[in-house]
Amino acid sequence: MIDPRIVRDDPDRVRAAQAKRGLSDEVVDRALSADTTRRASIAAYEAKRAEQKQLGKLIPQAQGEEKQALLARTRTLSAEVKQAEAAQGAAEAGWQGALRSIPNLAADAAPAGGEDDFVVIETIGTPRDFEAEGFTPRDHVELGRMLGAIDLERGAKVSGSRFYFLTGIGAQLEFALVAMAMELARNAGFTQVIAPSLVKPRAMEGTGFLGQAADDVYRIEGEDLYLVGTSEVAMAAYHSDEILDGAALPLRYAAFSPCFRKEAGSHGKDTKGIIRVHWFDKVEMFVYTTLEDAEAEHQRLLGWEKEFLDKLELTYQVIDTAAGDLGLSATRKFDCEAWIPTQGRYRELTSTSNCTDFQTRRLDTRGRFGSQIRPVATLNGTLTAIPRAIVAILETHQQADGSVTVPLALQPHLGGLQVMKPVRA
């Protein structure tokens, strides 16, 4: 939820922000008129209620006819209060509804436009030239099969399309990647967390995933629970209804959790392999900090993401996502996209968003700064999403014989293993 005062005091700024995302500004006028209605109804209700309370105090001491008169008056007042209260509730809901449908204001620096209007900030490394090396690279599906690392057939048999088993060296790779990510996070001062993957509607709603993204979310049949698509959801709700100690900020968490996505809108996209799957494990950085520090922290998160990709010795580019491709909650988003040789293009491996006070307003997390209580910001960033990291590693570091060299930094986490060798042709 954006700051209501911005809508009230500077509606044009919100209109411009809506336009930048390619959205209608109709909601701004709806919010403004709802606010007027709301404030009028609050005043009306409170006036009635104040009168009711005052008269109510007189009743115990009153006697006889005086008491009867008071009771007669308060009886009608009681009905009026009830009515005014209902009107206030409705007005409040209208205001909240309008306000909640406004996405976070895109940062001035974020590029305008949609999905294809991103700006490449930097490119690290050069795509490996397999032609010069004299062999045609295998895709991760083939490499995963040869290494005995990824079992897609049985994944489909047991769970359906977009599921997989990680086996043998594949399973070891996941543990190694998680260990390496957690080690990096720990050294950077993050608190390590294992977060629940099932959450209540409040958490899902508060992080903005029940808006346009609702189609992508699994709901548990017969329960008021959702499967998270990222541990961001659990971590944003972690401090809900709390007032944090401002002096203790930033609070940095590195949370591991399985993630679940319906991929409802992606029929036909990435149907091969484990680029786009219904379930995967992920280590996510999640930070609570001050609004003033949020932008700098965003750069720090990007820095840790790059550090991790560097350790994996990958070629990648960093993009500045355009406003129309930001999630509901984000004011700015950077993606790190790794070069996937057999696709001949860069694919998203990590993503970091600055959500400013959008989520904390919805989830009621604030900070105490001396005598003041002020909103705080949340930011999130992927440290590693397992399947895509595995895809990039296998394809990037493959050899002509189907073996895959292990990036130096990953070797200690694989018992010193330097090369993953095929177990079948």
Added chain:
RNA sequence: GGAGGCGUCGCCUAGUCCGGUCUAUGGCGCCCGCCUGCUAAGCGGGUUUGGGGCUACAACCCCAUCGCGAGUUCAAAUCUCGCCGCCUCCGCCA
């Protein structure tokens, strides 16, 4: 899953039986001041959060807030119902 107990403004706690001077008591902690060579002790004051009015996001006034929601009533921390959470015991289980 079953039975019982509990949920009060940071923490602990009074109040709930028997509805109204509850504008929620006291202690701890914290903040300010006095005292003091410095500290401690002592003394005095302050200390839930959100919203509305008015405005400087001060002061002041008002409304809400006693786990959440609904109900009864002129009036609910207090009575009724539902839900949630925690604790104890039993059952089951990794």
